[in-house]
Every structure is written in structure tokens, then in C-alpha cells.
Amino acid sequence: FPPGPPRLPIVGFLPFMDSHLPHKQLWRLSSTYGPVVGLYFGVQPAIVVNGWDANKEALLNDDLNGRPTGSSSTIPFDGKDLGVMFVNGDLWKEQRRFTLHQFRNLGFAKKSHEVIIHEVAEELIKDIKQSQCSITLQNKLGVCSIIILWAVMGGARLERSDPLLTDLVDRLNKLFRAGQVSGGFVEVFPPLRHILPETSPFNIVLNGRYRILSYLRNAVEEHKATHDPDNPRDFIDIYITQIKNEHNNSDSTFTEDQLLATCFDVFSAGAETGSSSVSFAILLMILYPSVGQAVQRELDEVVGLSRFPSVDDRTKLVYTEATLAEISRFRGVAPFTVPHYAVRDTILQGKRIPAGTMVMNNLYSVHMDPEYWKDPDTFRPERFINPDGSLRKDEHLIPFGKGRRACLGESLARMTLFLMFTTLMQHFNFRLDPAIPVFDTEGKSGFTLGPPDFNVFAEPRS
Numbered sequence: 001f002p003p004g005p006p007r008l009p010i011v012g013f014l015p016f017m018d019s020h021l022p023h024k025q026l027w028r029l030s031s032t033y034g035p036v037v038g039l040y041f042g043v044q045p046a047i048v049v050n051g052w053d054a055n056k057e058a059l060l061n062d063d064l065n066g067r068p069t070g071s072s073s074t075i076p077f078d079g080k081d082l083g084v085m086f087v088n089g090d091l092w093k094e095q096r097r098f099t100l101h102q103f104r105n106l107g108f109a110k111k112s113h114e115v116i117i118h119e120v121a122e123e124l125i126k127d128i129k130q131s132q133c134s135i136t137l138q139n140k141l142g143v144c145s146i147i148i149l150w151a152v153m154g155g156a157r158l159e160r161s162d163p164l165l166t167d168l169v170d171r172l173n174k175l176f177r178a179g180q181v182s183g184g185f186v187e188v189f190p191p192l193r194h195i196l197p198e199t200s201p202f203n204i205v206l207n208g209r210y211r212i213l214s215y216l217r218n219a220v221e222e223h224k225a226t227h228d229p230d231n232p233r234d235f236i237d238i239y240i241t242q243i244k245n246e247h248n249n250s251d252s253t254f255t256e257d258q259l260l261a262t263c264f265d266v267f268s269a270g271a272e273t274g275s276s277s278v279s280f281a282i283l284l285m286i287l288y289p290s291v292g293q294a295v296q297r298e299l300d301e302v303v304g305l306s307r308f309p310s311v312d313d314r315t316k317l318v319y320t321e322a323t324l325a326e327i328s329r330f331r332g333v334a335p336f337t338v339p340h341y342a343v344r345d346t347i348l349q350g351k352r353i354p355a356g357t358m359v360m361n362n363l364y365s366v367h368m369d370p371e372y373w374k375d376p377d378t379f380r381p382e383r384f385i386n387p388d389g390s391l392r393k394d395e396h397l398i399p400f401g402k403g404r405r406a407c408l409g410e411s412l413a414r415m416t417l418f419l420m421f422t423t424l425m426q427h428f429n430f431r432l433d434p435a436i437p438v439f440d441t442e443g444k445s446g447f448t449l450g451p452p453d454f455n456v457f458a459e460p461r462s
């Protein structure tokens, strides 16, 4: 097993985990123990993979592409591992393939999706213009993310003013901040959950999960009541048809619980990451005003103010694209991948990794690896521009992971980030509300990295 920090009996490294910025702490361990650090979360053996070389090797090794199973995410499903994110083997392959295929058929990240994102952006701009005081972008963008995702999954166009939406955004934000990348004490000592107060991070995550699942369950019931297999409206309709088609197949993985779990995975993976990415992007434009102004100059030249930016403009918006790349390197909202798991004994960087080891791929360490990035701590979009002025793609930038477990929603996430960011920058000059000072711009950890709390004044650009 790879070398790592000393561990305490029973609890292992858990009491020493930094809850503030664990990706930084776990990367620092590499200076003592090398790129693959072995440690224990309770009695669960785990490795942290740091730097580009080790992460590339790990992410492309299918023996390390499993997921830990049996976590608290199974509680609402009587202990069954369901969905696409925390499942393995044939179930994962079949469900991931089906979900991706159907999403593509439904126009996922295609032109028809751009139309929806433009409508959502237009409403957001109206909403911001009507605001009388400073606004919390993260919440407004959370509502946008859910409307966009739901258009593919559940078909219906949700209303911005629907109080349910605000509740979902609030639950998701709380759930993502309360979560811990290591799983925390309860994941390794499950009986603890019976004595925890309602306000404990574990119960915030579990209650958020139940609330979102109950919303999804209602949506599935409504779909069943109005289901017409010849006229599928969305992903849920197509999935219901598949369940019916496989009714006589006792080995079928298509069940109603599986539908709920898949919707939950997509919904939770997509909504918070999407809004956090755009919030971070706007915050960085305020903190680095010369970059923000250069983005606006390029948008004025290429797009102007009379229409919304479109994905067709991307090739001409080199500086803007370079800025988005630098934002995802500098403040990637996924500093770790979702935890991986060794499905059989294997070798990584010459070290033996036993089956059953949890694997934490530290993407932050890839994006800050000084071997590959000159001045990694400097925010500098120009690093993604070639001397001839064209956009420089860099294989060391992997905010969505790499290999067979990479993000299922990457194309939609990239499209949404581009359209929401450019539309906001086109329409407004942002400045921070001094009433909510931002002391720490590195963000807030949890399952992902969220932006710090901040409010903005948005001055319309004429």
C-alpha cells in the first residue's frame, strides 16, 4: 500500500482532514509521500492521486474506474446502489449508455438547447434589471441551472417565480456544502447516523436528498398519468416506455427506482456545479477587472449588444474562451473527481493498489501542477492563447475528468457556462456589494467547491 501520513486506530486520518480546502491539504501530503498518498478514512483504505502524471495513469486505468458502493446515498432505496454515479459493472454501463443516448436524441447541448438557455438568460437579465438592491448571483443562477436541466429531463418549462424552485436551489446548495469528500465519520461508521442531530451535515445531506427525490417522484407520477409512448416529451417519458418494454425481462435494470436515482444523479450533479461555475466566473471578472474588460471588448466587437452570444460565435471569441478555460483551471468547481474505487488489485505509479481501495483523484493538483503550468497561482487567460492568436487547447486541463467515468454532462455544462457567462458580461458591469466582504476568494468546500458568499450590484451596459 502506498506510503502516507500516520493514522489513528479506528478513525484513521479522518480527524486530521481539513474541511476548509481539503484538495490543498491532500496535495501538500505529496511533497512528503509522493504523487500517490495512502491513507485511511476510518478503516477504509484510500489513496489520493496528485499531479498530472499520476492522475492521467489512474483515470485511464479501468481497474480504478469503479465507484465506492453502499454509501448513505442508498438509504432512500433500501440499501440498493442505483443511478449512474455510484454504480458499477453492467448496470453502470447500460444506464450511462442509455442516458447519454436519449439525452442526445432529445437535443442535449444542441441548437434546440441553445434556444432554451437564451430564454432562461433573457429572463435572468430582466430579473436582475428589476432588482432594487444588490443580488446573490449564486441563487439566481441556481434557478437557471434547474430550469435548463429540467427542460431535458422533465420537459415542463418551470416558472422562475415558482417557490419550489427556490427551495430546491437552497436544498442543493446546502447539500453540496454540507457534504464531505472523504464521506466523513458517518460513511465509515454508519450507526452514528442514528444519534446525530437534525442540523448535522449528514442529516442536511440526507434530508436534502429526500426532498429532491420527493419532487422527482411527483414528477414521475404525473408523467405516468399522462404517458403516451408515441409522443415522448422528455427523458422521463422515454424511460417509462423502456420500463414497460422490459416488463417481462426479469434481468432488466430499468425500474422506477432506477429512473428516480438516475434523475437525482443528473439533477444534483448538474445543477449546483453549473451555477457555481458561472458565479465563480463573474466573481473572478470582478477581482481581475482588466480580464473582464477585455472579455467585454471582444464581445462588443464580435457580438455587439443587439443579439445574444451564440455557440456559433465561439471560434471568434478566442480571449473569452481562453478566460473560461483559465477560470476552470484556477477555480474548478470539482477539485476532486467523484470518488473512484479499485475494482481489482492493480499498480499505479509503481505502487500496488489493493482491490477495495477508495481513490481520490485530485484535479486541483493537476491544474496547479508546476511541472506543466508556468506560474500556476497566477490568473492568466493568455496561457491558453497561441503566439499566432489562436486558442491553445491543453490536455492538462481536465475539469470534467478523463476516461470512461468522465462527466456525463460535459457538453451541456460547457454550453451553459459559455452562454450564461457571455450574456451576463455582455449586459452588465458587476461590482461587489461591500456590505458582504469577500475575505477568502478560494471558495467553500463540500462535495464540490462552491464560490464564497458574495453579492453584486449589476449596472446595465448600454
Ligand code: HEM
Pocket (backbone or CB within 6 Å): 084, 085, 086, 096, 149, 265, 266, 267, 269, 270, 271, 273, 274, 277, 333, 334, 336, 337, 338, 339, 340, 399, 400, 401, 402, 404, 405, 406, 407, 408, 409, 410, 412, 413, 417
Ligand atoms: C461545470 C459543470 C460541471 C463540472 C465541472 C462537472 C465535473 C464532473 C466531474 C469532475 C465528474 C467526475 C468524473 C470522475 O469521477 O472521474 C463528473 C461526473 C458526473 N457528472 Fe458532471 N460536471 C458538471 C456538470 C454536469 C452536468 C450539467 C451534468 C448533467 C447533465 C453532469 C452529470 C454528471 C454525472 C451523471 C456524472 C457521473 C458519471 C459517471 O459516474 O459515469 N455534470 N462531473
